[in-house]
Amino acid sequence: MTRFTAWNVFWQGMTGQKGWTRQWRDPEPKAHYDVVIVGGGLHGLATAYYLAKTHGVRNVAVLEKGWIGGGNAGRNTTIVRSNYARPGNREFYEHSLRLWENLSHELNYNVMFSQRSHIALLHSPGAIDAASRNYNTMRLTGTADAEIWDLATLKRAVPHLNYAADARFPIMGAAVQKRAGTARHDAVAWGYARAADARGVDIIQNCKVEGIARDGGRITALDTSRGRITAGKVAFAVAGSTSLLWQMAGLGRLPIESHKLQAFVSEPLKPLLDQVVVFGMGGAHFYISQSDKGGMVFGGDLDWYKSYAQRGNLPIVQDVAEAAMSVLPCLGRVKLLRHWSGLVDMSMDGSHFICKTPLDNLYLNAGWNYGGFKASPASGWWFADLIANDRPAPMIAPFDLKRFERGLQIDERGAGPDCKLHG
Amino acid sequence: MLRIDCPFCGTRDHSEFSYGGDGSVTYPALDAPMQDWHDAVFLRENICGRQVETWHHVHGCRMWLMVERDTMTHEIFSTRPAHPGLASALEAAE
Numbered sequence: 327m328t329r330f331t332a333w334n335v336f337w338q339g340m341t342g343q344k345g346w347t348r349q350w351r352d353p354e355p356k357a358h359y360d361v362v363i364v365g366g367g368l369h370g371l372a373t374a375y376y377l378a379k380t381h382g383v384r385n386v387a388v389l390e391k392g393w394i395g396g397g398n399a400g401r402n403t404t405i406v407r408s409n410y411a412r413p414g415n416r417e418f419y420e421h422s423l424r425l426w427e428n429l430s431h432e433l434n435y436n437v438m439f440s441q442r443s444h445i446a447l448l449h450s451p452g453a454i455d456a457a458s459r460n461y462n463t464m465r466l467t468g469t470a471d472a473e474i475w476d477l478a479t480l481k482r483a484v485p486h487l488n489y490a491a492d493a494r495f496p497i498m499g500a501a502v503q504k505r506a507g508t509a510r511h512d513a514v515a516w517g518y519a520r521a522a523d524a525r526g527v528d529i530i531q532n533c534k535v536e537g538i539a540r541d542g543g544r545i546t547a548l549d550t551s552r553g554r555i556t557a558g559k560v561a562f563a564v565a566g567s568t569s570l571l572w573q574m575a576g577l578g579r580l581p582i583e584s585h586k587l588q589a590f591v592s593e594p595l596k597p598l599l600d601q602v603v604v605f606g607m608g609g610a611h612f613y614i615s616q617s618d619k620g621g622m623v624f625g626g627d628l629d630w631y632k633s634y635a636q637r638g639n640l641p642i643v644q645d646v647a648e649a650a651m652s653v654l655p656c657l658g659r660v661k662l663l664r665h666w667s668g669l670v671d672m673s674m675d676g677s678h679f680i681c682k683t684p685l686d687n688l689y690l691n692a693g694w695n696y697g698g699f700k701a702s703p704a705s706g707w708w709f710a711d712l713i714a715n716d717r718p719a720p721m722i723a724p725f726d727l728k729r730f731e732r733g734l735q736i737d738e739r740g741a742g743p744d745c746k747l748h749g
Numbered sequence: 750m751l752r753i754d755c756p757f758c759g760t761r762d763h764s765e766f767s768y769g770g771d772g773s774v775t776y777p778a779l780d781a782p783m784q785d786w787h788d789a790v791f792l793r794e795n796i797c798g799r800q801v802e803t804w805h806h807v808h809g810c811r812m813w814l815m816v817e818r819d820t821m822t823h824e825i826f827s828t829r830p831a832h833p834g835l836a837s838a839l840e841a842a843e
Contacts, residue, residue, distance in 0.1 A: 569795035579792035583770075584820075631751075631768035634797045634821045640750055641764045674791045730791040731784075743790050746768065 327524050330434055349516060350523035355530050355552050359387040361713060362548060362557035364535050364571060365564035366390025367399045368511075368699065369691050371518035371529070372706020373563060373713070375433075378525035380707075381714035386527045388519075389550060391534035395515040398566060401636075401668030402699040403589050403613060403625045405602050407444045407506035408469055411460035414724040414736050415677060419697075420469050421721065422704030423505060429703060435517030437509045438618060444506030445475075445484065446604040447653070449495040453607075457501035464503075471504045484601060488655050495607045495652075508602060508615050508623075511699065518706070538575045544686050545575065561689045561713055563705075566669030567634075568692040577684060581674035581730055582693050583745040585628045588638035590646060590665040592657070594620030605653045611749060612649035621663060624650060627749055629667070638667035670695060675735035676748030680709050681718060681726035689713050690727070695748050751818075754828045756839055757810040769803030771796075772815050772831070797821055803831055 328334055328347050338345055361377060363370045366388045377383040406426050408419035430436050448454045454474065461472035480500045481489065489497055519529055530552065537549035547556040562571050569580050599622070602615040614624035626646035629639050643665060650657050673679070673693035678701065683690050691709045694701060708722045718726065729735060730743075741747035751763035771793055777785040794800075797820055804814045813831035818824065830836045 569793075570797055579788070579794055581791040581793070583793050583795050584797070631763070632770075632795075632800075632802070632820055633823065635823060639763075641762075731787055744770070745793075 327520060330436075349520045350529055353528045353530065355387060355533065355550070355555055356528065357554075358556045359528070360385040360558040361561065362386075362555060362559070363388045363561045363563060364548070365562065366394050366519075366529060366531065367397050367563065367565070368515055368518065368702035369565070369694075369705045369709065370561075370563035371515060371522055372702050373561060373691065373709045374527040374529075374706075375518050375522040375525070376706050376710035377714060378522060378527050381710055383714055384526035386522075387555065388522070388527060388529045389533045389535060389548070389555075390529070390531045391551075393531050394519050394529065395512050398668040398670070398698060399511060399515040401589060401666055402511055403615070403623050404508045404511045404617075404699060405444065405506070405613065405615065406439065406509055406700040407503055407602075408700070409444065409446070409461070409464060409472065409501070409503045409506065410738060411463040412736055412738050415738055416464060416467050416469065418704055418708075418721060418725075419701065421707070422701050425703035425707060426509065426700075427505070429509075429514070429517070433517035433521045435513060435520060437513045437517050439507065439509040440618075441505050441507040442615070443483075443601040444503045444604065445480070445601050446501040446606070447487070447497050448499045448501060449497060449607045451498070454499055461501055469503070473502045473504065475500045475502050484599070484603065486654065486656055487603070488653055493652065506602065508617070510618070514702065535571065535574070538571075540576060540685070543684070545688050557687075559687045559689065559713055561691065561709065563691040563709065565671040565692055565694045565698055568671050568690075575685065575688065580692075581727070582671045583632050584634050584669050585631075585672045585746055586633045586635060586638060586667040587625065587628050587670050587696065588642055588646070588665055588667045589623065589625040590643075591617070591663050592622040592660045593663050595622065595660065596620065598622070598656075599654070603653065605649060610645070610649045610652070612646060612653060614650065614654065622657065622660065628670075628672070628746055630746060632746075634669060636667055636669060638665060670698070672745035672748055674730060674743045674745060675737040676739055676741065677725060677736040678705070679725055679727060680705065680712060680722045682712070682716075683727070751823055751825065753804060753814070753816060753825060755806050755809060755812075755814060756828060756830055757812055758806065761806070761809060763804075765806060765808040766814075767805045767807045769805055769813065772801040772803045799826065
């Protein structure tokens with residue numbers, strides 16, 4: 327792997343770009359690894375990277391059933407933020423945002439992290455009060471960039487929203503996190519893969535786990551489409567398909583349902599929107615930003631019924647288009663370029679799991695709901711810490727499978743035990 | 750769009766309905782141990798394939814239905830009223 331430096335970029339420019347090498351190897355799987363991570367998404371790759379870099383565990387394989395960047399890594403709306411107010415979540419996501427701020431440098435790979443502000447529109451005095459409470463909590467707990475904007479400030483920053491006084495939900499202000507923004511999702515996957523590979527991690531694509539061999543309370547080997555691999559420790563990071571692997575390991579049921587979440591991108595436009603804008607009111611849910619290529623990237627609600635199909639339904643396309651028109655009427659003539667859907671683990675309280683499991687050498691990373699993309703650096707950081715040290719650090723101790731038995735759910739939205747409501 | 754054959758109203762778009770959840774969940778007796786309630790409220794099979802699930806015809810007859818659907822292909826195999834008494838009453842009427 328060639329490091330990216332100003333000199334290398336210059337030299338390759340002078341010599342016809344012929345000297346670059348593969349970003350990561352394409353190794354044959356070995357018969358044994360100290361740690362096997364199932365799932366080559368952002369979380370799995372980040373975990374492998376921090377295992378090798380921070381903990382010195384280098385005999386690691388990442389098994390990916392498809393290709394790197396083909397699952398949810400390439401199916402999200404690329405929003406990064408840490409505007410959480412519940413204990414546990416706020417510290418975790420703030421840590422993740424801090425890792426994002428140095429990620430391009432850390433990985434020697436430009437992940438195009440753009441801290442362009444996250445603007446959540448507010449439409450009623452009650453919504454302003456609730457947002458003020460949450461954002462004050464953030465300011466008191468280490469997220470100093472939380473702000474509540476009045477209408478005049480918002481109009482100066484984003485002049486072309488629908489400010490009509492007779493709109494169904496007139497805009498009254500906004501809750502803003504200025505350090506939040508977007509990143510290039512593919513680059514994050516490629517950057518982690520390249521950096522993990524450079525530290526000795528084997529990234530094995532087109533390798534599907536088809537069976538799990540157990541010896542009592544331990545996993546001994548994984549039967550994959552590319553042969554049997556024995557493992558000292560096994561880690562699952564397969565959000566969307568967690569329940570399938572869990573049952574393959576003979577572990578029964580989880581507080582998770584698989585749902586599908588759609589996202590959309592328009593034809594490329596000249597610079598139109600310099601922030602992430604979020605609209606959530608009544609039954610409507612909509613978030614939008616503009617990619618560096620010019621496409622408007624946006625999304626809305628889940629498809630509202632459980633599904634393993636990676637394709638979206640049309641009523642949600644209509645819902646999202648209606649929300650787009652109510653927030654940014656100037657999008658009316660813009661053509662949709664693509665829409666797609668990803669499988670998400672919706673958990674029973676809307677929060678994730680990074681925890682030990684009933685099996686001694688199996689570790690679980692799952693239940694990311696809507697929040698997986700922005701979480702990926704901290705998720706990998708703490709999952710690697712859990713695997714290497716075999717104990718949960720205080721940062722992730724609340725995020726175990728037993729929290730429902732203790733009655734200590736981390737329900738940011740207060741929606742109760744109904745997976746589909748934790749949007 | 751899924752098309753759900755409501756036994757009371759006929760075949761309608763799924764946007765008239767609200768998805769309930771896994772229809773195989775049975776709730777324990779009120780005085781059952783806490784663990785049984787935990788399992789019923791929080792744990793799910795999360796089947797990939799054929800599952801029986803509840804839907805509420807919220808913009809129609811407002812009845813709860815049991816729908817047998819494939820969660821990968823979305824093919825619907827059968828639909829019946831969730832209340833067994835209503836199911837038998839419908840059969841008797843036919």
